[in-house]
Amino acid sequence: MAPGLRKGLRTGLRIRVAACQLLEGTGPDRLKIHDLCELTGVSQGTLYLYFADRDDLLATLLQEFVAFLHEGLAASTHHSASPKDSVRLATLSYCRYFEANTGLMRCLLHHYESFPKARAVVDAWNRAWIETIVRSVRRWQRRNGHAATPLRDLRRRAYALGGMVDQYLNAIYLYQDPYLAPVAGDIRTVADTLTRIWLRAFDLRPDP
DSSP states (O other): OOTTOOHHHHHHHHHHHHHHHHHTTSOGGGOOHHHHHHHHTOOHHHHHHHOSSHHHHHHHHHHHHHHHHHHHHHHHTTTOSSHHHHHHHHHHHHHHHHHHTHHHHHHHHHOTTTOTHHHHHHHHHHHHHHHHHHHHHHHHHHHTTOOOOOHHHHHHHHHHHHHHHHHHHIIIIISOOTTTHHHHOSHHHHHHHHHHHHHHHTTOOOOO
16 A cells, blocks of 8 residues: 555555455455455445445446556557567566456456446457557558558457457466466466467568
8 A cells, every 4th residue: 555645545445455355256246345344444334435336346446457457558568669579568468467467357357247337348448459459550551561451350350369368368367277277388478479379460570
């Protein structure tokens, strides 16, 4: 917890941190206000000053997490020297965020029925990130004198690859798939594998 924060901000952060901790071991449908209050040491009345109900807390958490992901992935590529570097750095960052936040990732990707607000958050995140990828590929094509790939083709590839990445990381970090785990390698190997697929799908060859 950052020192110097006002008490109200500290309390809001404590509630968020406690919710993230509980989500590591349970789904959003089983998250209980009572457990949150017990873990944070705040009363239910105090918690409801910050969040209208459990779903409001979860929606806030996911929106803030997705914003954090978007900013972090964008920042990871600021000093890249080539498309290959950009793709690898962004992919490695996403793998790290996924591994470090399995509770939130599970909530985002696997609880649409019990927590429908998650779908809206994921859909908005996907659209924003897909458009970031499309713009980046188009810039690279212009810079290197390549014919522009139709936008709908770029979006289709990006959506397909994004879904593939999530499934692959799910199997590694959420489900510890016994067939994949022995061959997946460390996090850098995971990122390298996914990077090769991204580069090939968008024909982003390394700069000469």
